[in-house]
Amino acid sequence: MLASMLKRVAVCALTAVCVVSCAKQNKQPFYSTGVVYCSESNPVTFNPQLDTSSTTSDATSHQLYDRLLDFDPDSGRIVPSLASSWLVSDDGLTYAFQLRRDVEFHNTDYFTPSRNFNASDVLFSINRWRLPTHPFHNVSNGSYPYFESLGLADNIANVERVNGYRVEITLKRRDSSFLANLATDFSVILSQEYGSQLFKEGNPSQIDQLPVGTGPYKFESFRKDSYIKYLHHENYWRRDINAGVNALTENIDEGIEGNTEDNTKDNNEELGVANADTSVKQLIFDITPRSSLRLAKLMTGECDATAFPAQTELEVIRNREDLTLAEKPGLNIGFWAFNTQRAPFDNPNVRRALAIAIDKNTLLEAVYFDSASRAKSLLPAASWAYQNDADDTAYNPVLARRLLAEAGIEPGFSMTIWAMPVERAYNPNAMKMAELIQRYLREVGVEANIVTYDWKTFRRHLQEGLHDSVLIGWSADNGDPDNFYRPLLSCGAIPSGTNRAMWCDKDYDRLINEALKTEDLDKRRAIYHQVNRLMFERLPLVPIAHAYRYQAYRNEVKGMTINPFGGVRFGGVEKVL
Amino acid sequence: MPQFSLYEEEFHPSPWQRTWRAFRASHIAMAGAVLLAIFVIFAIFAPLLTPYGANEQNIDGLLVPPSWMGNGSISHLFGTDSLGRDLFTRVIYGCRITLGSAFITVVIAMLIGVSLGAFAGMLRGVRSSIANHFPDALMAIPTLLIAIIIVAIFGTGLVNSMWAITLALIPQFVHHTRSLVRSEMKKDYIVASKLDGANKWQLFTYSILPNMTEMLVVQGTIALSIAVIDIAALGFLNLGAQSPLPELGAILSDGLDVTYLAPWNVALPGMTIFLLVLSINVVGDGLRSALRKRVNH
């Protein structure tokens, strides 16, 4: 009797626990008021000027800030943003920007703006990274890697305020990629008023920790390794414009019946913005480093969208009806770079021999699981300067052995392959790729040792040039070809630490500089094709793959666009349960 | 007691024989013992029993399902992992590493714990009180915490995690040895030895130690199951054995990344740890009840 009583108690307790908690409740309307994005890591700072990692710019650039210009996600054209229009002088050296009025900064616990966006904010934001004498230049370590690697600060002669809503930038040399650089994730506009308030308080570094911008969301709180919370910016300017459009269409409504809904929709799509009454009140970045856990959370609905689904998981996402997998060829390249300042890798024939000793197709299959296209030159197909018929190395171990013998490399020669310790879209598993290459090289009598360190040390040692060869890659920040050619292989990129081949070639530098001097796209394209030819002959690195960009999200989320230029955007996202 | 026992003098099974008989009578305990024996054989003869090398990769056979699944192949009994390594081979080597290092850990902990415990048990007064209380208090510190600190000081690695677990196991042996020594010291046969002029060392080695073996065996099995779980847990958390080393927890942790594609990479190593611990626990349990039966008779 006692036993059965006990049993009943146990059963009751279990069912009670289950009744309270087992019911699935993600369908409650409350859950549509916020979007949760599972991101892969902590942002280093809340100011993307200071850091080139995609984690930082994803979390901040398009959420908190706006730029003077934007890229259209579909065509890659440069479109107006905070600058409503611009003019380029005939000599290509002076750029005049007309700024948008009535753009409000975030009103937060720590800052109440007294004025709207104007020219002084543009000056403040650009001069911060441009002028070493600027009061904020040395705040938060004073390093602006993106602008430094492009030498942009040196090329700007002057940034001038013409009037409250007009700014003129003068360059020293022509630079046809200048506008593109102003549209990248890193060229965000900060608030000058907030800056001077902090300066007065003697706490300038707060500007990068508690950010203020004009973007669609404002900062609420950040807990390292767990979450970032953003609230929506009630007076976001794009929303106002949209409201204006709605008001306009309502007026038209009175006169003409019908057809108006389509109009609004078109307008919305064109501007890439949400409806005036957006239902998303919160944007949350749930920081989840493990990609399998991100997928799991996406499946259970704890995340609405996730960053970087692993290549192995794509099939799983495709097979689920409640999930969407968006894919687009990405602007990136994974490559195998030789340290051309070390013997025997200073010999182009040795580099060629090693390049043809490996079978790129196998690497694509085993490492990228076919979620990448084979790379021939530095540029992916998404770029306008892509050369479809570029020369490519072919797998030929016999020739490789002969070339090595001719170069005087004895069988049993040993070299190092450095494999980066982190996963990136352009190379999801460098370790595995290194092991595969090791096997190929063994067949041509070269003994490869794989070297890896933690990411920070790895990059430091690379910069010191301690490697023989390295598996690494590059994600472009804008669609301009110069964004590939210059940082990866120009002489100037050796000290800034993006030229992993340590390659400095006069002809190459001359060609890529020449390409910037013309605005004519066909002429530029022809020059870049010449560059490709040169690269194929001298082979400082072996291009391996251009990975696709993926974004996985739940079907409830509407308005997610995948952006080949990197950076997620939640400005126009809605959640419909 | 039988009323009439003619052959009483002829056969006296030794205490161990009697324990063995009681143990054998329990089918569950025997099943556990057989399972454990299989694991031990696997662990010892791993290189002979496995068809591949533990870190041998096969690029053409990534994530092959286990042989009993539709598209599995018999050449990989448990399938392969994301680098094309044979999972059966890795699990067998995993038994070797996990069980082997757990065993070494327990033996070291036992040696240190028993010496300290015997020493503490023979002390008196304030010193005894200190020697008694501190191990108890230290025993309360979770193994994971000790492991984290050791990893922070010396870095990750299987050997460091073994030290951490050894440290965590020692207080148990100290405690049991001490209470046993203290209760034995009050018994008559010890007094007799003392009167014969035995010194403390002789008392311990000749009189107390033989009476301790059973306690040690039982405590040893408990400690072994704890050690196996802890080594695997530390490997799983990347604080112990590091990835290419086929330690069961580390294999499981590797498999996590391909859980959806290849669930066997999580299921099989986990199952192995579970069965290993279960067999140790069943044997330990069987031994304990066998001893209890013997003592009660």
Place this chain on the structure above:
Amino acid sequence: MIRILARYSILFVLTLLVLAVMSFSLAYLFPGDVLANLTGIVPANDEQRAALEKQFRLDRSYLVQFFYYMGDLFSGEWGYSFTSGIPLREEIGIAMPATIELATYSMLMALVIGIPLGYYAGMRCYSSSDYIINTTSITTYSFPVFWFALLLILVFSLQLDKAPLSGRISLLFDVEPVSGFILIDILLSDLENKRLAFKDAMSHLTLPTIAIGAISTASIVRITRRSVIDAKNQPYIAAAMSRGLSGGQIFFRHILRNALLPILPLMAIQITTLITNTMIVETLFSWPGIGNWLIQAIYQRDYPALRVGMLAVSSLVIMLTITVDMFNRLIDPSREKYEHAAI
């Protein structure tokens, strides 16, 4: 009684002192800069370094340093985390209650299910139902907790989609931490949708609680069963039976309380296992507790965090253990000391 209290408080204080010494020496044992390990502040220049060294008396003897270290500990100056730069006391203040909450519910689950089952099995010992309970408990007890938690996630979260798998509550809810216990905080808060928040928090709690609780339950069942069997074999039970008491009377008058007494000290040992399991399970369920926090700290080599975290967790565990032990001594003076678990 006062003597017992005094003895235990001395023991407690001494143990804490030893732990504090250990935590202090960790600053020297950990790799890297002692000053940084001790304070969590990496000095930017020599001037700042000199000032900090003076502030923490690094120029004086170890004894003086330790004295001031203790002072800092008591005044709540625990240093800063390397990685987040937030005062450690604040971080631990958030993480610790989360762990305690999870561990408490698991322990409650273990007691509510484990003790009745243990009594039942003990009363029916060597019957088939005892056999089933005993086998189930030894099986459950053999589960590595991380694998068990993974199985729960795979089945209940991913296959059946019944429960979420990470965190304490959906991040959309903004619960003000008052007590640190999420359920209490929700009740205290002025959220619009309290009921929804409460349900959400409960669903987040379910799986981790079961994962930790199941293994503790298995131990409790075995401890209770053993204790009941031992109590049943006492001579006074035989005496009671010979007096003609019914089974129920024997159970309620003689076994119930007498079997309960030895369980309590054995539970003290369970606390350590419980906290260890909680710490492991936290990492799997991304529970923002102290275990998850410490493991993140070790991955990132956040030495100040490890130094204080170790002190906080071990103090908590030892405080609980000693309290249970003392409580046991107070209600049962016949006992010399607590015994160790034989499960």
